[in-house]
Each structure stands twice: as structure tokens, then as C-alpha cells.
Amino acid sequence: MPGRNFLFIPGPTTIPRRIQNAMSVEQEDMRAMDLPEFTKPLYEDMKKIMRNKDGRVFIFPSSGTGGWESSIQNTLNPGDKVLASRIGQFSHLYIDCAERLGMEVIKVEEEWGKGVPVEKFAEILANDKNHEIKAVFATHNETATGVVSDLKGVRDALDACNHPAMYHVDSVSGLASIEFDMDAWGIDITVSGSQKGLMLPTGLGIVGASKKALEINKEIQGCPRCFFSWEDQIMANDNGFFPYTPPMNLLRGLRESLNMINEEGLENVWARQNRMATAVRKAIEAWGMTTVATEPKFQSDTVSAVRVPEGFDGNEVARHAYKYYNLALSISLADIAGQAFRIGHMGDMNELMVLIPINGAEMAMKDLGYPIELGSGVAAAQEYLRNTKTDRLA
Ligand SMILES: *Cc1c(COP(=O)(O)O)cnc(C)c1O
Numbered sequence: 001m002p003g004r005n006f007l008f009i010p011g012p013t014t015i016p017r018r019i020q021n022a023m024s025v026e027q028e029d030m031r032a033m034d035l036p037e038f039t040k041p042l043y044e045d046m047k048k049i050m051r052n053k054d055g056r057v058f059i060f061p062s063s064g065t066g067g068w069e070s071s072i073q074n075t076l077n078p079g080d081k082v083l084a085s086r087i088g089q090f091s092h093l094y095i096d097c098a099e100r101l102g103m104e105v106i107k108v109e110e111e112w113g114k115g116v117p118v119e120k121f122a123e124i125l126a127n128d129k130n131h132e133i134k135a136v137f138a139t140h141n142e143t144a145t146g147v148v149s150d151l152k153g154v155r156d157a158l159d160a161c162n163h164p165a166m167y168h169v170d171s172v173s174g175l176a177s178i179e180f181d182m183d184a185w186g187i188d189i190t191v192s193g194s195q196k197g198l199m200l201p202t203g204l205g206i207v208g209a210s211k212k213a214l215e216i217n218k219e220i221q222g223c224p225r226c227f228f229s230w231e232d233q234i235m236a237n238d239n240g241f242f243p244y245t246p247p248m249n250l251l252r253g254l255r256e257s258l259n260m261i262n263e264e265g266l267e268n269v270w271a272r273q274n275r276m277a278t279a280v281r282k283a284i285e286a287w288g289m290t291t292v293a294t295e296p297k298f299q300s301d302t303v304s305a306v307r308v309p310e311g312f313d314g315n316e317v318a319r320h321a322y323k324y325y326n327l328a329l330s331i332s333l334a335d336i337a338g339q340a341f342r343i344g345h346m347g348d349m350n351e352l353m354v355l356i357p358i359n360g361a362e363m364a365m366k367d368l369g370y371p372i373e374l375g376s377g378v379a380a381a382q383e384y385l386r387n388t389k390t391d392r393l394a
Pocket of ligand 1: 011063064065066090139141142143170171172173193202
């Protein structure tokens with residue numbers, strides 16, 4: 001089939017040629033004497049992306065889900081109380097993971113389209129006088145609904161009542177894309193993965209641990225663990241090596257990804273992602289539609305869930321675009337299945353690229369009888385991008 005498939009789902013994302021080339025290397029000896037010269041700076045740079053100065057980073061051959069598992073196993077005992085909210089399919093699965101590992105999860109239900117319910121958390125934490133809650137879980141960017149949460153707000157809720165619980169954050173689809181700061185926001189655990197903002201193939205489960213999380217890991221027994229043990233990683237990582245065979249190609253790719261992010265500047269990456277997301281939101285507005293995110297403050301800069309009008313099936317838009325235009329948009333899941341389709345715009349993205357899913361979604365919706373004007377979304381996004389352009393050679 002001529003032409004290419006356009007991938008605009010919220011992970012995996014498009015892999016830049018530079019990263020593909022960096023991964024295309026011969027297999028190598030994972031015990032080579034000069035390997036630490038490669039691995040040690042890699043850990044340090046990964047810590048910088050998380051703004052995690054005094055803690056550490058663990059990189060597992062896994063995915064985001066493995067990161068959840070590792071962070072829970074190494075810092076919580078079975079039976080521990082955890083406070084979490086269910087705001088979309090990924091926060092739902094995060095809770096499911098904790099429960100299957102034996103945690104007692106206090107689940108706060110919240111409308112899908114809103115962020116982590118900071119005020120309800122504040123109330124529950126303030127009432128937990130005996131500090132039975134050992135950790136608070138928050139999903140930075142709920143990929144299923146295209147919602148970003150107020151992570152600082154959760155920190156403030158903990159501080160307001162001097163609650164000592166650990167603060168665990170899933171930033172699988174937020175890291176390296178949306179403002180994030182473990183140190184400033186007092187985050188103890190960050191879970192991420194390789195195939196979203198880091199622009200790599202799936203295959204790495206990345207966990208950031210604060211100094212406090214590392215101390216708790218030493219003090220407690222935790223859950224039974226082997227593959228995801230922090231102790232085993234620390235012992236090997238401190239010398240620049242791994243407790244089992246590392247996925248070297250992915251690590252070479254991660255090196256290149258961090259180089260690209262550092263060349264652009266992390267804050268410039270965040271600003272670019274915001275600009276790409278705003279272009280998509282202009283298009284949605286021009287179609288006369290809304291995001292699943294109920295308020296602008298909840299709108300994610302990495303993925304937009306487009307709410308479709310009553311009587312339409314959003315998942316049909318994704319199927320139609322794939323079938324007729326070789327464009328991969330994402331379906332909506334679980335509680336909102338069919339009510340929306342999602343456009344992923346994280347990672348390797350620029351002006352003309354972000355117009356592609358807008359263009360394709362518009363064609364698909366028109367084909368399916370949506371009451372939209374052909375070209376309206378593309379024009380609105382073009383206008384915004386033209387008005388906010390900068391000289392990339394300056
Ligand atoms: C993708 C994603 C995950 C799951 O990660 P896998 O790599 O698929 O295991 C978890 N949380 C969020 C918010 C995600 O977007």
C-alpha cells in the first residue's frame with residue numbers, strides 16, 4: 001500500500017528517525033567494562049527529566065504497568081491503606097493493580113472528564129487522624145479521558161494536615177510532555193514508560209523514587225518480589241550494571257531521546273506540547289464539539305478526547321479513519337466507550353504533523369454524517385498555529 005500509516009494514538013507515539021537509528025545497533029555485552037560510562041549519565045539525565053534530585057530512577061524491561069507493580073511492591077506492605085480516585089480507565093487499572101497486590105484501596109469515584117478530586121482527598125486525609133493511609137495515588141494525565149490533574153493540589157492537601165503518606169504518581173503519559181516536578185511537588189514515586197512522551201517503542205517501565213521512598217523501601221518488608229525488586233537493581237545499578245539482561249537497544253534509544261529533549265529544553269518541550277494541544281482544541285471548538293475534559297484546566301496537552309454528539313459512535317470515527325484514510329486515531333474505553341474518539345498529540349510533533357489527525361478526523365466525521373463543515377477544524381488550527389509561529393532558525 002503506498003503512503004504511510006499516520007499514528008495519532010496516545011501511545012505508542014511516532015519514533016523520530018534519530019531514535020530509530022540510535023536503537024539500530026549490534027547486540028552488546030551487558031557486562032562490558034565501559035558500560036557504566038553509558039548507564040550512569042543515563043540515570044542522572046532521567047532523574048533530571050523527573051526533577052528528582054536526591055532520589056533514584058529504576059529502569060525495568062517492562063511497561064508502565066510493570067512500573068506500577070514495582071512501585072507498590074517495594075514501598076507498601078500487603079494490607080496497607082491507599083487513597084486513590086477512579087477518573088478514567090488508567091486510574092481504574094492503577095487501583096486494580098494495587099488491589100491485586102493486596103492493598104486496601106480507598107476509592108473515590110469521580111466523573112470521567114474531571115481530574116483527581118483534590119478537595120475530597122483533602123477531607124479524607126484530614127479525617128485520617130491515625131495516619132492509616134500509607135500512600136496517595138494520583139494519575140498525572142488520564143489518557144482515557146484526556147485529563148490532566150492538579151498534582152500540586154494533592155501535595156497541598158497532604159501538607160495542610162501534615163499527613164505523612166507517600167505520594168505516588170502515574171505520569172506515563174505526562175512525563176517529558178507536561179510540566180512535572182517531583183521535588184517541587186513532593187512526589188515520592190513517579191511511574192512512567194517509554195512509548196509515550198519519550199518517543200520510544202514500548203518496553204521500558206520507568207520508576208522515579210524520592211529519598212523518602214527509598215528510605216521506606218529499606219524499612220519495610222513490602223510485597224513478595226523478584227523481577228521488580230529495588231534492592232537487586234540498586235546493588236547492580238550502583239556499579240553501572242543490571243541484575244539481569246537489560247534491553248540495550250531501548251536504552252540506547254532512551255539516551256537519544258533524552259539528548260533530543262535536552263537539546264530542545266524540557267520547558268520548551270512542555271510549551272510546544274501545549275501549543276500542539278491548543279491547535280487541536282481550536283479545531284474541536286470549530287467543529288462545534290467539546291472535549292471529554294469538562295473544563296479548560298483539565299484539558300490534557302498530550303491527548304484530546306473529542307466528545308461526539310448524541311446519536312453518534314465516536315469509535316466509528318477511529319475505525320473509519322483507519323479503514324479509508326490510513327490514520328490511527330484512538331477509540332474511547334470503558335465507561336465512556338463510544339462517547340468520544342481520541343487524538344494523541346504527544347512526543348515527536350510539529351505544526352504540520354498535528355494538522356494530520358485534525359484533517360483525517362474531519363474527513364471521517366463528514367463521511368459519517370456529522371454536522372460539521374469540511375475544513376473548519378483544519379482552518380481554526382492553521383489560524384492558531386500561524387498566529388503563534390516562531391522562527392525555528394533564529
Ligand atoms: C499507557 C498508560 C499506562 C500503561 O502503560 P503500559 O505501558 O501500557 O503498561 C498507565 N497509565 C497511563 C496514564 C497510561 O497512559
